[in-house]
Amino acid sequence: MPHKLYALPPAYRCLCWALLLAALAAVQGLLCAWAGESAHRNQTTGLRFAQPLTQAQIKAVYEMPPETAGNITASFWGQTTGTVTAEPARRAEGVACIAYCGSANDCLPVLYENGTAPGAVGRQCAVSSGLAQRLFGSAAVTGLSVVYGRERYVVSGVFRGEDAVLLYPGTGGYTCAELCGVSADTPKADAEQWCAAAGLGAPQCIVYGPQRAWLASVVSCLPLALCVLGGAFLLLRASLRWPPLARQGAWLAGALALACLLPAALQALPGWLIPARWSDFSFWERLVEQIRTADHAWQAAVRYWRDIAL
Numbered sequence: 001m002p003h004k005l006y007a008l009p010p011a012y013r014c015l016c017w018a019l020l021l022a023a024l025a026a027v028q029g030l031l032c033a034w035a036g037e038s039a040h041r042n043q044t045t046g047l048r049f050a051q052p053l054t055q056a057q058i059k060a061v062y063e064m065p066p067e068t069a070g071n072i073t074a075s076f077w078g079q080t081t082g083t084v085t086a087e088p089a090r091r092a093e094g095v096a097c098i099a100y101c102g103s104a105n106d107c108l109p110v111l112y113e114n115g116t117a118p119g120a121v122g123r124q125c126a127v128s129s130g131l132a133q134r135l136f137g138s139a140a141v142t143g144l145s146v147v148y149g150r151e152r153y154v155v156s157g158v159f160r161g162e163d164a165v166l167l168y169p170g171t172g173g174y175t176c177a178e179l180c181g182v183s184a185d186t187p188k189a190d191a192e193q194w195c196a197a198a199g200l201g202a203p204q205c206i207v208y209g210p211q212r213a214w215l216a217s218v219v220s221c222l223p224l225a226l227c228v229l230g231g232a233f234l235l236l237r238a239s240l241r242w243p244p245l246a247r248q249g250a251w252l253a254g255a256l257a258l259a260c261l262l263p264a265a266l267q268a269l270p271g272w273l274i275p276a277r278w279s280d281f282s283f284w285e286r287l288v289e290q291i292r293t294a295d296h297a298w299q300a301a302v303r304y305w306r307d308i309a310l
Helices: 010-041 055-062 129-136 187-198 209-220 222-239 244-268 282-300 305-309
Strands: 045-048 073-086 090-101 112-115 124-128 145-148 151-159 165-169 176-180 205-208
Touching: 010 209, 010 222, 045 187, 045 209, 055 073, 055 187, 073 129, 090 129, 090 305, 124 129, 124 145, 129 151, 129 165, 145 165, 151 165, 187 205, 205 209, 205 282, 209 222, 222 244
Parallel strands: 090 165, 124 151
Antiparallel strands: 045 176, 045 205, 073 090, 073 145, 073 176, 112 151, 124 165, 145 151
C-alpha cells in the first residue's frame, strides 16, 4: 500500500515537500546562527581555580619565555558583587563586577550594542545594557563615567545583558584564566602543561570552549545532513527501477564518492576524537570517562555570570 504522502494529488504532494523543505531551511538557519554565536562565545579554553591567583603568579605568567609559553597567551578575570554609582546620585547595588587583566574580549566575549570593549590599559570599562538602564535610563552612555571601589571609569562600550554587569580593569582577585592558542587536538594536555610551566597548579576545572563551538557546528549541520541522506535514499530507491547496468554504475559511483570523501571527513575530526588504532575499542571507554570526569568538575565549580548568561 503506498504511503499516504504519495497517495495525495501531485499539487498537494509538491506543496507538502515545499513546506517540509522550508521548515528544514528555517531550522538550518536558526542552528547556523546559534553555531555562530557559540563560536564567538567559545574562542578560548577556560581555567577555573579554587583560590584567587596572586600577583606574583600573574607576573610570572607574563614573564614566561616564549619557548616555555609556546603559542599560548592568557588573560585573567574574577567576579565579585558590588555597588556601582554615577553622577548625580545614581546607584546600582548587586552588580556583577568582573575584573580583568589582559584582553577584555577574551575574558567576556559579549556582543556590544554601543561602543567597544575596554582596552588593556587606562580607566575604561564596559557595562551591560541592564546596568546602563538602571544608572542612566538609556543604553547610549559611552563616554560617561561610573564609580566602583573609589575608582572612576569611563564607559567605552555597552553590551547586551539584562543583568547589571560591570567589566573593568582590575588589580587582583582573579580566579579564572582564558587561554588562546591551545591545541584543538590535545586541549587537556596543553592546558595542564601550561599551568605546570606557569606555576599555577592544577585548575579546579577546564572549560573546553573551542570544543563546545565544534560540537555546536556539528549540530547545526544536522538538517543539511538529513536532506542529503533523504536525497540519497530517494535516489537509491529510484535506482532499483533502472536497468541493471545503469544501477550498478550509479552504485559504483556512489561508493567511489564516499571513499573520496572519507579522508576529508576524518581530517575534519579533532584529534581527541581519533584513536591511535581504530581497533582499540577501549579508547571510547576512556573518552567517555574523561568527559564524565570533566563534567563532574564543571558541575562542582563556581558559576559566574559568564557561565550562566553566555
